[in-house]
Amino acid sequence: MADLKTAPNIAAPDDFYADLLAAHEGLTKAESDAFNARLILILSNHVGDREILRAALAAAAAPKK
Amino acid sequence: MDQTVETGGRKIFETPLYPYGRTPDQEPGANAHHPVVIVGAGPIGLAAAIDLAQMDVPVVVLDDNDKVSWGSRAICFAKRPLEILDRLGCGDPMVDKGVVWNVGKVFFDERQVYDFNLLPEKGHKRPAFINLQQYYFEQYLVERAFELQRQGKPIELRGGNKVVSVTEKGDGVALSVDTPDGPYTMSADWLIACDGAGSPIRAMMGLDFVGRVFEDNFLIADVVMDADFPTERWFWFDPPFNRGQSALLHKQPDGVWRIDLQLGWNIDKDEEKKPENVIPRLKAMLGDDVKFELEWVSIYTFQCRRMEKFRHGHVLFAGDAAHQVSPFGARGANSGLQDTDNLCWKLKLVMDGLAPDSLLETYDVERIHGADENILNSSRSTDFITPKSEISRIFRDAALDLSERFDFARPLVNSGRLSVPCVYDGSPLNGPDGLAGGPARTRPGAPCPDAPLGDAYLLDRLGDEFQLLAIDADVPDSVEDCGIAASALRISSADDPTGDLAARYLGDATSAVYLLRPDQHVAARWTDYDEAAVKAALRTATGRA
Numbered sequence: 306m307a308d309l310k311t312a313p314n315i316a317a318p319d320d321f322y323a324d325l326l327a328a329h330e331g332l333t334k335a336e337s338d339a340f341n342a343r344l345i346l347i348l349s350n351h352v353g354d355r356e357i358l359r360a361a362l363a364a365a366a367a368p369k370k
Numbered sequence: 371m372d373q374t375v376e377t378g379g380r381k382i383f384e385t386p387l388y389p390y391g392r393t394p395d396q397e398p399g400a401n402a403h404h405p406v407v408i409v410g411a412g413p414i415g416l417a418a419a420i421d422l423a424q425m426d427v428p429v430v431v432l433d434d435n436d437k438v439s440w441g442s443r444a445i446c447f448a449k450r451p452l453e454i455l456d457r458l459g460c461g462d463p464m465v466d467k468g469v470v471w472n473v474g475k476v477f478f479d480e481r482q483v484y485d486f487n488l489l490p491e492k493g494h495k496r497p498a499f500i501n502l503q504q505y506y507f508e509q510y511l512v513e514r515a516f517e518l519q520r521q522g523k524p525i526e527l528r529g530g531n532k533v534v535s536v537t538e539k540g541d542g543v544a545l546s547v548d549t550p551d552g553p554y555t556m557s558a559d560w561l562i563a564c565d566g567a568g569s570p571i572r573a574m575m576g577l578d579f580v581g582r583v584f585e586d587n588f589l590i591a592d593v594v595m596d597a598d599f600p601t602e603r604w605f606w607f608d609p610p611f612n613r614g615q616s617a618l619l620h621k622q623p624d625g626v627w628r629i630d631l632q633l634g635w636n637i638d639k640d641e642e643k644k645p646e647n648v649i650p651r652l653k654a655m656l657g658d659d660v661k662f663e664l665e666w667v668s669i670y671t672f673q674c675r676r677m678e679k680f681r682h683g684h685v686l687f688a689g690d691a692a693h694q695v696s697p698f699g700a701r702g703a704n705s706g707l708q709d710t711d712n713l714c715w716k717l718k719l720v721m722d723g724l725a726p727d728s729l730l731e732t733y734d735v736e737r738i739h740g741a742d743e744n745i746l747n748s749s750r751s752t753d754f755i756t757p758k759s760e761i762s763r764i765f766r767d768a769a770l771d772l773s774e775r776f777d778f779a780r781p782l783v784n785s786g787r788l789s790v791p792c793v794y795d796g797s798p799l800n801g802p803d804g805l806a807g808g809p810a811r812t813r814p815g816a817p818c819p820d821a822p823l824g825d826a827y828l829l830d831r832l833g834d835e836f837q838l839l840a841i842d843a844d845v846p847d848s849v850e851d852c853g854i855a856a857s858a859l860r861i862s863s864a865d866d867p868t869g870d871l872a873a874r875y876l877g878d879a880t881s882a883v884y885l886l887r888p889d890q891h892v893a894a895r896w897t898d899y900d901e902a903a904v905k906a907a908l909r910t911a912t913g914r915a
């Protein structure tokens with residue numbers, strides 16, 4: 306299992322969260338969807354490591370009911 | 371087809387090249403029997419026939435038609451098939467006529483997002499790709515078949531011979547054939563079915579052909595124009611002239627351009643094919659002032675599928691009959707040529723009684739591996755080009771948007787991954803990899819990469835038989851095991867001052883001995899010659915281990 310960080314790792318989490326929402330401010334649903342997709346691709350490339358990306362995809366999946 | 375334009379005389383694809391002629395097989399009571407019958411004189415059937423005839427295996431090729439492919443279809447041929455064609459003695463006319471290209475441009479919406487250069491690796495005789503109309507491709511194969519015939523090789527092309535029934539008998543095949551003079555029957559030890567994606571033989575034998583249909587239609591048009599578009603591959607996603615869909619422009623010889631326009635699923639094919647509907651679409655794409663003539667128009671739905679097995683007793687399927695891919699990535703004819711490259715030497719050994727029948731099972735193993743790789747790649751390209759859900763379109767557009775500003779996104783853009791040959795990793799024919807520090811690209815199972823040898827090339831000296839390639843190593847002139855011989859080819863890394871040979875075949879090693887198959891794939895390799903090890907690998911590579 307790759308080393309996907311699941312412990313808190315973002316300094317000033319409230320500020321980051323506000324930045325994330327601010328980036329979507331004024332966007333339509335379609336524009337927000339496109340923004341999110343670009344963001345995911347940018348962050349994924351930054352991570353690069355396929356093991357970690359696989360672990361992140363698994364972590365993002367909704368838990369089975 | 372009424373769209374076809376006369377550009378001075380008859381087009382090659384309107385000219386019968388091997389017209390029907392009555393043969394003695396058709397006389398009553400002839401009971402004709404042939405060692406190998408090939409059904410289909412498309413690119414794959416012709417390649418198989420040439421390969422076998424070069425090895426003096428008598429072949430009869432039956433085709434219900436007598437001309438080359440109607441219109442162009444395949445246009446893009448990769449390096450590996452060109453190398454195979456060199457082995458078959460007809461690489462030169464293809465490459466001389468073909469258009470070499472390296473630059474591609476990708477457009478999204480109204481703008482160009484990036485361009486790329488294939489930057490082909492140096493030190494290969496053949497370019498990464500050529501563009502050539504399928505009808506020329508087939509014409510040169512037919513000419514090569516006739517050349518072999520003149521040299522006395524046992525190859526016969528029978529046009530106007532339509533195969534209407536095939537029965538696998540356990541020790542051979544019985545078939546009946548319809549001709550303008552009526553039907554006749556014959557039998558064969560082996561039948562190679564190269565009868566295309568719609569393979570009637572597959573249907574006659576009740577065999578499966580499963581996979582995915584892509585719910586989309588593509589208008590494929592070849593136009594003749596004097597335009598100064600550069601020799602590049604241009605691909606559009608969602609352009610203004612074909613909203614929500616894709617488009618492709620690619621150059622072929624003789625001022626012929628290939629245009630692909632995605633049309634979507636719910637269309638009236640017959641309407642869309644009419645010149646009065648096609649021409650405005652092309653004008654919107656090319657601009658009003660560009661003069662062009664339509665050479666050929668067709669509408670395709672693409673599929674990715676394969677047979678579960680390519681070998682059914684004495685019937686062997688190859689090319690589109692065995693597997694079909696969408697054309698993004700130019701894999702159809704390219705992979706079909708790798709089928710016959712793989713099959714013919716095995717069939718010859720089995721026919722000569724030098725290898726067991728089970729050697730043919732490895733044709734299935736190795737080429738199904740290849741087909742799966744091609745299907746995976748073409749399915750992925752098709753999924754990128756024609757997104758099947760809202761979210762896949764969102765990601766697709768995100769990748770395209772980002773590709774304009776960031777290099778990282780360009781490898782995600784998939785307008786077709788161009789065909790590369792597969793490595794037969796895990797094949798039962800592979801022997802040991804005993805070359806410590808040897809390059810991964812020449813591991814057992816891999817196709818030999820070309821390399822310069824002085825002012826010649828390595829691949830021109832390989833193939834058609836087993837060989838022992840010795841690089842700065844001592845080997846005997848020939849090594850033999852139960853009638854199968856491998857002859858020596860001794861070279862030195864000093865023969866290639868560019869260092870490509872050493873980089874591709876030695877890596878960190880200072881010497882190497884390679885056992886190579888007749889299809890130019892690596893069977894096994896070592897640092898030095900060891901007779902027992904080479905003989906064992908020769909047995910493994912011929913299914914006798």
Ligand SMILES: Cc1cc2nc3c(=O)[nH]c(=O)nc-3n(C[C@H](O)[C@H](O)[C@H](O)COP(=O)(O)OP(=O)(O)OC[C@H]3O[C@@H](n4cnc5c(N)ncnc54)[C@H](O)[C@@H]3O)c2cc1C
Binds near residue numbers: 411446
């Ligand atoms: C639009 C388009 C673009 C393509 N682009 C590319 C590309 O760029 N690169 C690439 O590698 N591939 C490409 N392909 C795929 C390529 O055209 C095929 O893979 C190739 O033609 C397959 O060759 P084949 O010999 O297996 O079959 P075919 O070419 O289909 O030949 C089959 C032959 O069998 C004969 N036959 C059929 N039934 C019988 C019968 N009962 N009796 C006797 N004869 C019979 C037919 O007359 C025909 O001559 C493209 C295909 C299309 C449609």
